[in-house]
Amino acid sequence: MAGDPLNAPSAVASDPAGPIAAYLTALDAALSGSRRARADVLDEVHDGLLAATDRHRYRGATALEAEQAALAEVGRPELVARAFAGELATAGHGACWSRCCSPALWSECGGCCCSPPTGGRHIPASWCRRCQCSPSSD
Amino acid sequence: MRAEILKGHLDALLLAVLEDGDQHGYAVIEALRERSQGAFDLPTGTIYPALHRLQRTGLIHSRWETVGGRRRRVYTLTDAGRQALHAERSGWTEFSAAVSRLLVRDRAWPATP
Numbered sequence: 001m002a003g004d005p006l007n008a009p010s011a012v013a014s015d016p017a018g019p020i021a022a023y024l025t026a027l028d029a030a031l032s033g034s035r036r037a038r039a040d041v042l043d044e045v046h047d048g049l050l051a052a053t054d055r056h057r058y059r060g061a062t063a064l065e066a067e068q069a070a071l072a073e074v075g076r077p078e079l080v081a082r083a084f085a086g087e088l089a090t091a092g093h094g095a096c097w098s099r100c101c102s103p104a105l106w107s108e109c110g111g112c113c114c115s116p117p118t119g120g121r122h123i124p125a126s127w128c129r130r131c132q133c134s135p136s137s138d
Numbered sequence: 139m140r141a142e143i144l145k146g147h148l149d150a151l152l153l154a155v156l157e158d159g160d161q162h163g164y165a166v167i168e169a170l171r172e173r174s175q176g177a178f179d180l181p182t183g184t185i186y187p188a189l190h191r192l193q194r195t196g197l198i199h200s201r202w203e204t205v206g207g208r209r210r211r212v213y214t215l216t217d218a219g220r221q222a223l224h225a226e227r228s229g230w231t232e233f234s235a236a237v238s239r240l241l242v243r244d245r246a247w248p249a250t251p
Contacts, residue, residue: 041186043209048164048182050208055168073182080183087190 019067020049023077030081033088041084049074144178148188149197150226151178156198156215157223163189163211189213197222 024042031038052070053063061069074080144151155161155169167185170178192198197219203210215223 040211044163044186044211045182047162047205047208047210048167048186051162051164052182075181075183080181083183083187084190087187087194 019064019071020046020053023049023071023074027077027080030078031088032081032085037088041088045074045080144180145184147230148180148184149192150223150230152185152188152192153197153215153219153223153226156213156219160212160214163213166213192219 024046027045028038028042031041033041049067049070052073053066056066056069057063075083151170152166155166155173158169161169163186164182166189167180167182170180170185189198189200193200193213196216198213198215200211200213203212
Protein backbone atom coordinates (compact mmCIF):
# COMPACT_ATOMS: atom_id res chain seq x y z
CA MET A 1 0.00 0.00 0.00
CA ALA A 2 1.78 3.11 -1.20
CA GLY A 3 2.49 5.79 1.37
CA ASP A 4 1.89 3.57 4.37
CA PRO A 5 4.58 4.13 7.00
CA LEU A 6 4.71 0.40 7.65
CA ASN A 7 6.18 0.04 4.17
CA ALA A 8 9.08 2.39 4.87
CA PRO A 9 12.54 0.86 4.67
CA SER A 10 13.55 -0.94 7.82
CA ALA A 11 16.33 0.63 9.88
CA VAL A 12 17.41 -2.36 11.95
CA ALA A 13 21.04 -2.81 12.92
CA SER A 14 23.08 -5.27 10.89
CA ASP A 15 23.50 -8.76 12.33
CA PRO A 16 26.10 -11.32 11.26
CA ALA A 17 23.32 -13.92 11.25
CA GLY A 18 21.57 -11.96 8.51
CA PRO A 19 18.94 -9.28 8.07
CA ILE A 20 16.04 -11.44 9.26
CA ALA A 21 17.83 -12.26 12.54
CA ALA A 22 18.56 -8.54 13.01
CA TYR A 23 14.96 -7.70 12.31
CA LEU A 24 13.64 -10.24 14.83
CA THR A 25 16.03 -8.94 17.49
CA ALA A 26 14.77 -5.40 16.89
CA LEU A 27 11.15 -6.54 16.89
CA ASP A 28 11.64 -8.47 20.14
CA ALA A 29 13.03 -5.34 21.77
CA ALA A 30 10.08 -3.27 20.56
CA LEU A 31 7.32 -5.69 21.56
CA SER A 32 5.53 -5.42 24.86
CA GLY A 33 3.69 -8.18 26.73
CA SER A 34 4.68 -11.43 28.36
CA ARG A 35 7.67 -13.44 27.19
CA ARG A 36 5.43 -16.23 25.93
CA ALA A 37 3.18 -13.87 23.96
CA ARG A 38 6.22 -12.18 22.44
CA ALA A 39 7.76 -15.54 21.55
CA ASP A 40 4.57 -16.54 19.73
CA VAL A 41 4.55 -13.28 17.76
CA LEU A 42 8.23 -13.66 16.88
CA ASP A 43 7.72 -17.26 15.75
CA GLU A 44 4.79 -16.26 13.58
CA VAL A 45 6.57 -13.27 12.02
CA HIS A 46 9.70 -15.40 11.52
CA ASP A 47 7.70 -18.08 9.72
CA GLY A 48 6.10 -15.42 7.53
CA LEU A 49 9.49 -13.90 6.70
CA LEU A 50 10.89 -17.29 5.72
CA ALA A 51 7.83 -18.03 3.58
CA ALA A 52 8.20 -14.64 1.88
CA THR A 53 11.91 -15.27 1.37
CA ASP A 54 11.14 -18.61 -0.29
CA ARG A 55 8.66 -16.88 -2.56
CA HIS A 56 11.21 -14.29 -3.68
CA ARG A 57 13.87 -16.94 -4.13
CA TYR A 58 11.49 -18.93 -6.31
CA ARG A 59 11.09 -15.84 -8.48
CA GLY A 60 14.84 -15.60 -9.01
CA ALA A 61 16.14 -13.32 -6.25
CA THR A 62 19.45 -14.05 -4.53
CA ALA A 63 19.30 -15.13 -0.90
CA LEU A 64 20.10 -11.62 0.37
CA GLU A 65 17.74 -9.93 -2.08
CA ALA A 66 14.98 -12.33 -1.07
CA GLU A 67 15.45 -11.62 2.66
CA GLN A 68 15.48 -7.87 2.06
CA ALA A 69 12.34 -8.09 -0.07
CA ALA A 70 10.62 -10.14 2.64
CA LEU A 71 11.57 -7.53 5.25
CA ALA A 72 10.24 -4.73 3.07
CA GLU A 73 6.86 -6.51 3.05
CA VAL A 74 6.53 -6.83 6.80
CA GLY A 75 7.22 -3.23 7.85
CA ARG A 76 9.51 -1.52 10.35
CA PRO A 77 9.81 -3.35 13.71
CA GLU A 78 8.67 -0.47 15.91
CA LEU A 79 5.54 0.03 13.82
CA VAL A 80 4.79 -3.68 13.69
CA ALA A 81 5.22 -3.73 17.48
CA ARG A 82 2.81 -0.80 17.76
CA ALA A 83 0.27 -2.67 15.62
CA PHE A 84 0.56 -5.62 18.01
CA ALA A 85 0.47 -3.56 21.21
CA GLY A 86 -3.26 -3.76 21.85
CA GLU A 87 -3.48 -7.48 21.19
CA LEU A 88 -0.44 -8.29 23.34
CA ALA A 89 -1.77 -6.22 26.22
CA THR A 90 -5.09 -8.06 26.05
CA ALA A 91 -3.45 -11.46 25.68
CA GLY A 92 -1.05 -10.82 28.53
CA HIS A 93 -3.74 -9.73 30.88
CA GLY A 94 -6.01 -12.60 29.99
CA ALA A 95 -3.21 -15.07 30.49
CA CYS A 96 -2.31 -13.50 33.81
CA TRP A 97 -5.91 -13.62 34.96
CA SER A 98 -6.35 -17.27 34.12
CA ARG A 99 -2.95 -18.21 35.55
CA CYS A 100 -3.04 -16.22 38.74
CA CYS A 101 -6.36 -14.66 39.48
CA SER A 102 -9.11 -17.05 38.51
CA PRO A 103 -11.23 -18.20 41.45
CA ALA A 104 -10.08 -21.78 40.92
CA LEU A 105 -6.54 -20.71 41.78
CA TRP A 106 -7.23 -18.35 44.66
CA SER A 107 -5.93 -20.87 47.16
CA GLU A 108 -2.58 -20.71 45.36
CA CYS A 109 -2.43 -16.96 45.09
CA GLY A 110 0.24 -16.46 47.70
CA GLY A 111 3.07 -16.74 45.24
CA CYS A 112 1.65 -14.96 42.26
CA CYS A 113 0.09 -11.68 41.29
CA CYS A 114 -2.86 -11.69 43.67
CA SER A 115 -2.82 -11.08 47.38
CA PRO A 116 -3.26 -14.26 49.39
CA PRO A 117 -6.83 -15.18 50.26
CA THR A 118 -7.78 -13.91 53.70
CA GLY A 119 -10.40 -15.78 55.66
CA GLY A 120 -11.72 -17.40 52.51
CA ARG A 121 -11.85 -14.08 50.69
CA HIS A 122 -9.71 -13.15 47.72
CA ILE A 123 -8.17 -9.69 47.76
CA PRO A 124 -6.57 -8.87 44.42
CA ALA A 125 -3.52 -6.70 44.35
CA SER A 126 -3.90 -3.32 42.68
CA TRP A 127 -1.59 -4.45 39.92
CA CYS A 128 -0.06 -7.70 38.84
CA ARG A 129 3.54 -8.17 39.87
CA ARG A 130 4.13 -10.49 36.94
CA CYS A 131 2.78 -8.62 33.97
CA GLN A 132 1.84 -5.22 35.41
CA CYS A 133 -1.79 -5.63 34.43
CA SER A 134 -4.59 -4.57 36.69
CA PRO A 135 -6.89 -7.40 37.79
CA SER A 136 -9.63 -4.87 38.46
CA SER A 137 -9.65 -3.83 34.80
CA ASP A 138 -10.33 -7.33 33.54
CA MET B 139 -6.70 1.96 -2.87
CA ARG B 140 -6.13 4.03 0.25
CA ALA B 141 -5.04 2.00 3.25
CA GLU B 142 -7.62 3.49 5.61
CA ILE B 143 -10.46 2.41 3.31
CA LEU B 144 -9.13 -1.12 3.11
CA LYS B 145 -8.54 -1.39 6.84
CA GLY B 146 -12.22 -0.73 7.46
CA HIS B 147 -13.00 -3.95 5.61
CA LEU B 148 -9.96 -5.96 6.59
CA ASP B 149 -11.73 -8.28 9.04
CA ALA B 150 -14.30 -9.36 6.45
CA LEU B 151 -11.59 -9.87 3.83
CA LEU B 152 -9.58 -12.07 6.16
CA LEU B 153 -12.65 -14.13 7.00
CA ALA B 154 -13.35 -14.51 3.27
CA VAL B 155 -9.84 -15.79 2.64
CA LEU B 156 -10.17 -18.35 5.45
CA GLU B 157 -13.54 -19.50 4.14
CA ASP B 158 -11.70 -21.63 1.58
CA GLY B 159 -9.77 -23.55 4.22
CA ASP B 160 -7.15 -23.36 6.94
CA GLN B 161 -4.21 -21.08 6.20
CA HIS B 162 -1.10 -19.85 7.97
CA GLY B 163 -0.58 -16.10 8.34
CA TYR B 164 1.61 -15.50 5.32
CA ALA B 165 -0.63 -17.64 3.11
CA VAL B 166 -3.56 -15.45 4.17
CA ILE B 167 -1.56 -12.37 3.18
CA GLU B 168 -0.62 -13.87 -0.17
CA ALA B 169 -4.21 -14.88 -0.87
CA LEU B 170 -5.38 -11.35 -0.06
CA ARG B 171 -2.81 -9.96 -2.48
CA GLU B 172 -3.46 -12.44 -5.28
CA ARG B 173 -7.26 -12.53 -5.10
CA SER B 174 -7.35 -8.72 -5.22
CA GLN B 175 -4.90 -8.82 -8.16
CA GLY B 176 -2.41 -6.78 -6.15
CA ALA B 177 -4.84 -4.06 -5.06
CA PHE B 178 -4.74 -5.20 -1.42
CA ASP B 179 -1.05 -5.25 -0.62
CA LEU B 180 -0.98 -4.37 3.06
CA PRO B 181 2.22 -4.70 5.07
CA THR B 182 2.40 -8.08 6.76
CA GLY B 183 2.74 -6.33 10.09
CA THR B 184 -0.85 -5.12 9.93
CA ILE B 185 -2.29 -8.52 9.11
CA TYR B 186 -1.02 -10.63 12.01
CA PRO B 187 -2.53 -8.38 14.70
CA ALA B 188 -5.81 -8.38 12.77
CA LEU B 189 -5.79 -12.19 12.76
CA HIS B 190 -5.13 -12.19 16.51
CA ARG B 191 -8.02 -9.79 17.04
CA LEU B 192 -10.35 -12.06 15.05
CA GLN B 193 -9.23 -14.98 17.18
CA ARG B 194 -9.86 -13.06 20.41
CA THR B 195 -13.39 -12.30 19.25
CA GLY B 196 -14.01 -15.97 18.41
CA LEU B 197 -14.39 -15.57 14.65
CA ILE B 198 -11.32 -17.70 13.92
CA HIS B 199 -9.13 -20.00 15.98
CA SER B 200 -5.55 -21.11 15.54
CA ARG B 201 -3.27 -24.03 16.22
CA TRP B 202 0.49 -24.43 16.06
CA GLU B 203 2.09 -26.88 13.67
CA THR B 204 5.73 -27.70 13.03
CA VAL B 205 6.73 -27.37 9.40
CA GLY B 206 10.31 -27.83 8.24
CA GLY B 207 11.50 -27.56 11.83
CA ARG B 208 9.84 -24.24 12.52
CA ARG B 209 6.62 -23.35 14.34
CA ARG B 210 3.73 -22.28 12.14
CA ARG B 211 0.42 -20.84 13.32
CA VAL B 212 -2.53 -22.01 11.23
CA TYR B 213 -5.90 -20.25 11.32
CA THR B 214 -9.37 -21.74 10.90
CA LEU B 215 -12.72 -20.04 10.44
CA THR B 216 -15.16 -20.83 13.27
CA ASP B 217 -18.94 -21.18 12.94
CA ALA B 218 -19.29 -17.71 14.43
CA GLY B 219 -16.81 -16.45 11.85
CA ARG B 220 -18.82 -18.03 9.06
CA GLN B 221 -21.98 -16.31 10.30
CA ALA B 222 -20.14 -12.99 10.62
CA LEU B 223 -18.83 -13.35 7.07
CA HIS B 224 -22.33 -14.04 5.77
CA ALA B 225 -23.61 -10.89 7.50
CA GLU B 226 -20.68 -8.84 6.16
CA ARG B 227 -21.39 -10.09 2.63
CA SER B 228 -25.03 -9.12 2.81
CA GLY B 229 -24.17 -5.70 4.21
CA TRP B 230 -21.50 -5.11 1.61
CA THR B 231 -23.78 -6.10 -1.27
CA GLU B 232 -26.42 -3.61 -0.14
CA PHE B 233 -23.89 -0.87 0.60
CA SER B 234 -21.92 -1.23 -2.65
CA ALA B 235 -25.11 -1.30 -4.72
CA ALA B 236 -26.31 1.90 -3.06
CA VAL B 237 -22.95 3.64 -3.54
CA SER B 238 -22.85 2.54 -7.18
CA ARG B 239 -26.30 3.97 -7.78
CA LEU B 240 -24.98 7.33 -6.60
CA LEU B 241 -21.47 7.34 -8.03
CA VAL B 242 -21.48 5.33 -11.23
CA ARG B 243 -22.42 7.50 -14.22
CA ASP B 244 -21.81 5.29 -17.20
CA ARG B 245 -25.08 3.42 -17.11
CA ALA B 246 -27.70 3.74 -19.78
CA TRP B 247 -30.52 6.02 -18.73
CA PRO B 248 -34.03 5.23 -19.90
CA ALA B 249 -35.01 7.30 -22.89
CA THR B 250 -37.38 10.14 -22.11
CA PRO B 251 -40.50 10.27 -24.22
